Amino acid sequence: MSTTPAVICLDLGGSFVKLGVMDAQQQLTILDQQKIPADSWPDFTALVSRMIQQHQLHFSTDSPLAISTAGIVAPDSGEMFASNIPAFHQRNLSQALGELLQRKVIVHNDADCFTLAEAQAGVGKGHKVVFGAIIGSGVGGGLVADGRIITGQNGLTGEWGHGPITLTEVDIEGETIRLPRQPCPCGQKGCLDSYGGARGLENLHRTLHDVNASSLDIIAGWQQQEVQANRTIQVWLQLVSQPLAYTINITGASLVAVGGGLASVTALMEALNEEVQRYVLRSTQHPLVVPGAFAHNGGMIGAALLARQVA
Template structure:
């Protein structure tokens, strides 16, 4: 039976809160955006209520709220662990915000939501197992199988950016270079996050060449055949490509959809795919690693699709 109610979509990031709607035609429309009140629960909930009220004509009384959020969502309690956003850190958004809004609220991690959007409607459509590789300021991930998000222990699945897995040696132009295992804010040492995302690329450039440059500058110089930038990207491809291939071997993913800022650099993702194809147990005829189709609002779209899977009111 065709649903009649729209889905209210919220994306909660470290800096902004975005409001959107997925209408009855499954179109996602961005409605509003504000700087998130990062420290006050009362200010945060007041802003959410105000944003929804201002756009109430887009919804119905039965519209559920689908939230894509930074941080970890505990599967048993719904408690959010997002230490960089104290406003809702250790709050159960589904229960507490649901009571305030008098609506059904569904909450999930943003990387997982992105992966679900890609698996159901984007670059991973038609694939049984899809891995979402987030290469933004840091490294994150999500896993979808048979159209469902795989949620593991403590809400953690697909976190390939953390754990002591970073290479300590890379080969650049036939010369082996040693790399220090850097301390990670997660508390471990040697995480891929230290060298893998945009900030990691900058760290790697500084480590290899003792030069400071932004990830945008490094990528631009790489595309212009600059020698130092080429060395940095060559090392980055090894550092990121090996654990990504390992992740594919473990999960059985036949498509990796890349999100985050680095996903917008098509030649970089194509180069990453070529490296990964060389490391996986069986090379595929099709591309394994591709840019995601929902780089900007994949979290909100995935949250809305999750709401459609889990709510009985639509």
């Protein structure tokens, strides 16, 4: 492990740039957050340079910069695919920022970074294989084995939210409910992402009841045993639990750490774990599906840990 006393951490999303620093004891301190200039490379690099300059007392000139970002990093070329952040879409972000800032820059996908954080220091610590399931506005994932991120072809691993796998009918209390396959922004039709995340939950509620409601209102209604919301969550649990159980069977993960907004709803995660245990080949006494310990800054923590691994 590197003896670098501090790692500069950046979290890049479609709305904000968050800056932090991880010290030698692996403690993360958030230093700044700014709205991201998502459409302009010059404005983006100027902001990052300025943020680092303003907080330079917290790290040294040879501290690496570890970046957790939305999007995919091509493992061979380093090219970014981040259509929601045009500022660095189709650029080698690591190389370009490294040359600009004159320091080592490590860039990786935020779901992968979250999973590494949970596997090394969070709820997955001590587990050989950890799957990270992001259930936020959409559905994503990452995979860590033996403390290392598994990076597949074209930088894609753990994308359980995509592919034409969603059930087209579910059975609820003896009633068969048929569901249409929804088009997905990825270009396919029938992806879990269409029904699985917070926006997907809203879409599912609208499909079932022809009613517009926010994911927060649907979950609150479910917890209050409101009839329509309860039906929506029952269907959601079937739709999400079966692909997740399938993912566990394939990867051999002994724990699924869940991140994203829906992970904060403890009762929903407990219900999801119960459903998943029904479908895996071998259920366990301990929970398989649990909320992650680093719901807010897991990407930054994982990116810093990755920087220490590769230094």
